[in-house]
Amino acid sequence: MIARSFWGFLLFAFAAFSPAAQAQSGGELHFCLHGEPKTFNPILVDDEAAEQIRYLTGGVLIRLNRQTQALEPALATSWDTSRDRRTITLHLRKGLRFSDGTPFTSEDVAYTVKLMMDPQTHSPTGDAFRSGDGAVDVKTPSPDVVTITFPAPIAGLDRLFDQVAIMSAHSPKKEMAVLGPFFVAEYKAGSSVLLKKNPNYWKRDAQGNPLPYLDSIHIDIQRNRDIELVRFRKGELQLINRLDAEQFERLRHDDPAVARNAGTGLDAEELWFNEVPSAPLPEYKKTWFHTTEFRRAISAAINRDDLCRIVYSGYAKPAYGPVSPANRFWFNSALEKPTYDPKLALALLTHAGFRHENETMKDAAGNRVEFNLVTNSGNATREKMAVMIQQDLSQLGIKVNVVTLDFPSLIERMTRTFDYDACLLGLVNTDLDPDSQMTVWLSSGENHQWNPNQKTPATTWEGEIDKLMREQASAPTDKERKAKFDRVQQIVAEQAPFIYLINKDVLVAVSSSVVGTAPVVLSPQAFWNAETLRLNAGAALGAQK
Amino acid sequence: MSPARLLRTTCGTFLCAVFLAGLFAGGVTHYSYATQFREAPNAAPSPTHLFGTDSLGRDLFTRVLYGTRVSLLLAPAAAFLSTIIAGVFGAFAGFVGGWFEAAVLAVADLSMALPLLFVLLALRAMLPLDIDPVVSVAATFILLGLLGWQASLRVVWAASKNLRDSDFLLLARATGCPRSRIILRHVLPNLRPVLLAQFWISIPLYVLTEATLSMLGLGVMEPLPSWGNLLRGLEDFSVVHANPWRALPLVLLVVVVICFQLILPAQEEIA
Numbered sequence: 001m002i003a004r005s006f007w008g009f010l011l012f013a014f015a016a017f018s019p020a021a022q023a024q025s026g027g028e029l030h031f032c033l034h035g036e037p038k039t040f041n042p043i044l045v046d047d048e049a050a051e052q053i054r055y056l057t058g059g060v061l062i063r064l065n066r067q068t069q070a071l072e073p074a075l076a077t078s079w080d081t082s083r084d085r086r087t088i089t090l091h092l093r094k095g096l097r098f099s100d101g102t103p104f105t106s107e108d109v110a111y112t113v114k115l116m117m118d119p120q121t122h123s124p125t126g127d128a129f130r131s132g133d134g135a136v137d138v139k140t141p142s143p144d145v146v147t148i149t150f151p152a153p154i155a156g157l158d159r160l161f162d163q164v165a166i167m168s169a170h171s172p173k174k175e176m177a178v179l180g181p182f183f184v185a186e187y188k189a190g191s192s193v194l195l196k197k198n199p200n201y202w203k204r205d206a207q208g209n210p211l212p213y214l215d216s217i218h219i220d221i222q223r224n225r226d227i228e229l230v231r232f233r234k235g236e237l238q239l240i241n242r243l244d245a246e247q248f249e250r251l252r253h254d255d256p257a258v259a260r261n262a263g264t265g266l267d268a269e270e271l272w273f274n275e276v277p278s279a280p281l282p283e284y285k286k287t288w289f290h291t292t293e294f295r296r297a298i299s300a301a302i303n304r305d306d307l308c309r310i311v312y313s314g315y316a317k318p319a320y321g322p323v324s325p326a327n328r329f330w331f332n333s334a335l336e337k338p339t340y341d342p343k344l345a346l347a348l349l350t351h352a353g354f355r356h357e358n359e360t361m362k363d364a365a366g367n368r369v370e371f372n373l374v375t376n377s378g379n380a381t382r383e384k385m386a387v388m389i390q391q392d393l394s395q396l397g398i399k400v401n402v403v404t405l406d407f408p409s410l411i412e413r414m415t416r417t418f419d420y421d422a423c424l425l426g427l428v429n430t431d432l433d434p435d436s437q438m439t440v441w442l443s444s445g446e447n448h449q450w451n452p453n454q455k456t457p458a459t460t461w462e463g464e465i466d467k468l469m470r471e472q473a474s475a476p477t478d479k480e481r482k483a484k485f486d487r488v489q490q491i492v493a494e495q496a497p498f499i500y501l502i503n504k505d506v507l508v509a510v511s512s513s514v515v516g517t518a519p520v521v522l523s524p525q526a527f528w529n530a531e532t533l534r535l536n537a538g539a540a541l542g543a544q545k
Numbered sequence: 546m547s548p549a550r551l552l553r554t555t556c557g558t559f560l561c562a563v564f565l566a567g568l569f570a571g572g573v574t575h576y577s578y579a580t581q582f583r584e585a586p587n588a589a590p591s592p593t594h595l596f597g598t599d600s601l602g603r604d605l606f607t608r609v610l611y612g613t614r615v616s617l618l619l620a621p622a623a624a625f626l627s628t629i630i631a632g633v634f635g636a637f638a639g640f641v642g643g644w645f646e647a648a649v650l651a652v653a654d655l656s657m658a659l660p661l662l663f664v665l666l667a668l669r670a671m672l673p674l675d676i677d678p679v680v681s682v683a684a685t686f687i688l689l690g691l692l693g694w695q696a697s698l699r700v701v702w703a704a705s706k707n708l709r710d711s712d713f714l715l716l717a718r719a720t721g722c723p724r725s726r727i728i729l730r731h732v733l734p735n736l737r738p739v740l741l742a743q744f745w746i747s748i749p750l751y752v753l754t755e756a757t758l759s760m761l762g763l764g765v766m767e768p769l770p771s772w773g774n775l776l777r778g779l780e781d782f783s784v785v786h787a788n789p790w791r792a793l794p795l796v797l798l799v800v801v802v803i804c805f806q807l808i809l810p811a812q813e814e815i816a
Contacts, residue, residue, distance in 0.1 A: 253787075306583050310583060310600070310601060372674040372675050374674060388601065391579065391581050391768075401677070401678065412670075
């Protein structure tokens, strides 16, 4: 009996002092946004800061689980998508209320969708649903069922609802009445946003306790990442959502427990050559840039492993192609891993008519292979990459002049004057679905950077990509879409219009006072599960060492 | 030798030594400033790399030497250019007076009101991309020289205006001395101390301006080193804390700027 009591006590003691048990409901979480949210209206969100506020406050019908990358029921308990991908029927949870107490019904969904699709609203969220001309038909046969029919098929229709935060049709507070775990309680322009727990939030934990656990989240607006890091070290902040490799390495050196690597992210750094026919470049340069072997040779001559090891302190992986391996479903695992192979590069260039003479690479006409590589000024990481590429290519006798320009000047050259040879920039991927990259891959797209806004595809392989991208958008199943997009990735790897360099790791910092974090590669990386985060019982600001 | 004179001599000697080391960098170090020793990024000082290496594994001693050449050759050139502009227009404006004085001062005031950084940004964006890094750095300093004359002009103008009303110029005019002779033989020699002071003051100013531009990624193009782009890795103090040797270019810059300030009184005395 005594023994049983002893073991019972020990078990109790262990449970009482384990981190999970020390965590408690309540408290205020502190972290920073790196920009001012331009709006709190969820259908007008167009910037990262506002998107993160929307994620914390908005209630959506279907939620993309940031960890599993699978769709989960949220305000809708189930949904059916028609085979033609035009119609979706959603079955809503019953008895829910907005943060101000207004009841939630199918009328609110209809109101939100109509507002979002109204051309007068200019909703960036609605743009993703605009696949063809015509009006959207929304039917509400009952308070808990809504059927939405779009004028044309939409690829990944159900997934798009992850971005649609439902607004109240009847609340006088309009967009400030929310269905998410928190609501905006206070906003000081240029300074901070205070989110408070939504008392009417529908979700509960496995034990039936109401979520979220936190009472509030205090978000400071802080653009300077170094100040953010200093404040984190002082214990004034408990999370940092994105760190660069250098900051992360220093933090890891001082306190390994708080530095968390979520793994390879979706973002890539890439290089491309200007292939615009009307570009003000010498004809011989245009000929080089149009030559697939030239582009592939440059790709093979770049030591991506060194870029990862030196520029990113090991917190990056060589990029395979347009889709990062972090995008589990859409990544084409059949693509070959890019390897550093100067001999292959030389062989490709020789095959294309170039010759290596006296440590200098020349084309068939005797022109020295020399080009400028532009990138945006002020980005030390990107500039380091450019200098390393410069040295790699100098081994082949190719001269690269690195030029940094302020961003507006760079954009001007990329999109209007086309007065540049090659460009090094990063691609920010916020969406897993390839449909969001239509303007990149269609030859008529404005983000088809190597040769944008083409009237007809300039090459046969660009024509094939156009065809495949259109087919994947209207294919009835994800499996068929995947097969089409795999082929797109294969063509891009073979033709190298973009030379993908690295995929950065997603690096975050989480104070030991926060319990329940599980950083992921999708945004918002460190606080995607904010509703289940807790603070340690003894946690107080300033405790972080 | 007085302590002040000793200090000036020491500073002058130090500046000469730094200048000569930069000028003959190729003879002092056998490394190239661009070569990356990728197996040894951020290496600590050692007999192989006297000042250690930077984040890309480049020999920091070599880069400091070549950076010194760039900064200490071109900053005086830019200072000379701006002093010449300030001297010519300031002296004439102060001496001639009238509408010419009003016009010159108005242009000076107007250009002082322009944000220098944005003007440089715009001018840099207009330059062709395929220029050699050496040409680019020369262009940067020429732009600095062409855009940095206003403050000096006002000083020269004030000095020239004082001279205009002086007794000895009144006497020269009364004896029928031609205007060109008055300017060349009387005004300019008397402005020499002011011009020299402006020249010496401008040199560290341009070194620091180039450093600021490089911190913004707009100065000297990689891989060519300058003191400015050598300081880029020091934006965060914790970098210096982790790799203290990376602060050596900063130490050199501070010492050189102090030396320039300390030798300045000597110039005034000579004049």
